[in-house]
Amino acid sequence: MSLDKTKDFLLEIGTEELPPFQIGDLVSSLALNLEHELKKLALAHGPIKSYSSPRRLAVLISNLSHKQLDQPIEIRGPRIEIAFDSSGQPTAAAIKFAGLCGVAISQLDKIEDKKGALLFHKTIKPGQTAFHLLPEIIINSIKKLPIKRPMRWGKNMGPFVRPIHWLVAMFGQEVVPLEIFEIKASNYTFGHRFHHPDAIKISEPKQYENLLTEKGYVIADYNKRQQKIRDQILAATNFGSAVIPEGLLAEVTNLVEWP
Structure with missing residues (x-):
């Protein structure tokens, strides 16, 4: 597959604060669902990386083919x-x-x-274009999420795990034409609720993680966020020893965006 016939794909669902013990399952399922839908429609792609925080679930798919094979x-x-x-x-x-x-x-x-x-x-x-197929792929992937206690909000919006406030769906530099619960997809994400509540424009999907870190005061990579918390705990002990319950560490990691 030649790289000039592929583009990166980004999906981010911005929400109110998510239940900390459900975030991992939700974002893993979102990535797996997208992968399954792409395979079903014979759309080749590269590596898949998921991101999450208390207010977002996101998946970045590298080198997604621009169309199905004939x-x-x-x-x-x-x-x-x-x-x-x-x-x-x-x-x-x-x-x-x-x-x-x-x-x-x-x-x-x-x-x-x-x-x-x-x-x-x-x-x-003839194969259809990925841009044409992505709205259906995204909607099907979201519908299949394992939501334990779905809720509704506003004018009977939902059901979803928490109210959705923004939606990012990009294929390369293009915004995927999509609307979920009256929220239209765009190329604007949002930073930390207090440190940077303003919108942040994403020019292309691969900028996502760095933009949130450098401008939004959000560490979207779960493992990096957890490691920072672990390092802070060890630093507080003056690099002595510390008992860190893994369950509690996982919960705290899913409670903060900028530790």
Whole structure:
């Protein structure tokens, strides 16, 4: 796959504060669901990386193909004795099959199987563009999330785990035309609720993590955020020893965006 025929894809769902013990399962499922939908539609891609924080679930997919591969389609038609009469003229069955295939009868092929000869047509179904397919892929992936206690808000919006406040969906530099719960997708994310509540423009998906860190005061990578908390604990002990319960550390990691 040549890189000039691929683009990076970014999906971010911005929400109110998420239940800390559900964030890991939600973002993992979101990534797996997207991967499954892409495979189902024969859209090749590169590495998948997920991001999460108390107010966001995000997935970055590198090198997503710009379109499906063209698909060869083989259509079997009526048997020769049914397709043509005794004088060799096409019957209604042959005419109907040719119409179904969108070709003249003379353009149909004949093949043999164990039972004899039949009409046959081979064609190519052009692949659809990823940009055209992504709205359906995203919606299906979100619908399948394992939400334990879905809620509604506003004018009966939802159901979802928490109210959605913004949505980022980008394929390369283009915004995917998508709307979920009356929230339209854009290329604007938001930083920390207090340190940087303003919108942050994303020019291309691969900027996502660095933009949030450098401008938004958000460490979107769960492992990096957890390591920073661990380092702060050890520093507070003057680099002595500290008992760090892993369950509590995981909970705290999912409670803060900028430790």
